[in-house]
Amino acid sequence: GAGVSQSPSNKVTEKGKDVELRCDPISGHTALYWYRQSLGQGLEFLIYFQGNSAPDKSGLPSDRFSAERTGGSVSTLTIQRTQQEDSAVYLCASSPSGDLLFFGSGTQLSVL
Amino acid sequence: AQSVSQHNHHVILSEAASLELGCNYSYGGTVNLFWYVQYPGQHLQLLLKYFSGDPLVKGIKGFEAEFIKSKFSFNLRKPSVQWSDTAEYFCAVTTSGTYKYIFGTGTRLKVLA
Numbered sequence: 001g002a003g004v005s006q007s008p009s010n011k012v013t014e015k016g017k018d019v020e021l022r023c024d025p026i027s028g029h030t031a032l033y034w035y036r037q038s039l040g041q042g043l044e045f046l047i048y049f050q051g052n053s054a055p056d057k058s059g060l061p062s063d064r065f066s067a068e069r070t071g072g073s074v075s076t077l078t079i080q081r082t083q084q085e086d087s088a089v090y091l092c093a094s095s096p097s098g099d100l101l102f103f104g105s106g107t108q109l110s111v112l
Numbered sequence: 113a114q115s116v117s118q119h120n121h122h123v124i125l126s127e128a129a130s131l132e133l134g135c136n137y138s139y140g141g142t143v144n145l146f147w148y149v150q151y152p153g154q155h156l157q158l159l160l161k162y163f164s165g166d167p168l169v170k171g172i173k174g175f176e177a178e179f180i181k182s183k184f185s186f187n188l189r190k191p192s193v194q195w196s197d198t199a200e201y202f203c204a205v206t207t208s209g210t211y212k213y214i215f216g217t218g219t220r221l222k223v224l225a
Contacts, residue, residue: 003155031211042118042217043156043202050211091156098211099144099163103156 025094
């Protein structure tokens with residue numbers, strides 16, 4: 001595709017439910033990132049994948065959060081047993097070489 | 113761990129005023145520095161970047177930033193802002209040999225026409 005695609009664009013869920021957020025990076029980009037954007041917190045690093053290397057998961061806030069990247073392309077961020085504090089915009093970005101990030105439009109997650 | 117601080121959270125300026133947004137990072141080694149901008153309703157996009165060489169970097173739309181290693185700073189400047197510069201600005205850093213971007217908390221700029 002022409003850019004980084006994220007789905008869904010909006011997700012409303014009930015507290016305690018699991019959610020899956022999808023990111024389709026730009027074809028050929030080896031690096032893929034997940035960030036969480038919330039008011040006053042800026043862009044919080046969650047996880048990044050670089051080629052076939054083990055992902056850097058150092059930003060995941062709890063073991064309820066996990067992410068995978070299949071075939072070096074599409075990535076899914078899963079949040080289990082969602083809490084209200086998980087409400088935020090989840091941004092995905094990809095990069096061909098690490099010197100420039102291309103961002104998607106994000107998934108607005110609302111946990112009721 | 114490295115971190116990025118943006119001390120101005122909200123800035124309001126009139127058109128034609130000069131702009132300087134502060135960015136400081138904490139890391140003692142070689143860094144790559146970036147400013148990204150998010151215009152209302154749009155994706156985050158790159159404004160400018162510094163990897164090496166001339167510490168004064170020029171970006172799009174008349175923005176520039178100066179890397180001052182001794183101060184661990186990478187402040188963003190524009191001599192004369194326009195209403196269309198209203199946006200949120202994020203400073204970011206990566207350290208040499210990694211692709212892990214650490215962002216600051218952002219600065220919301222509002223330019224009054």
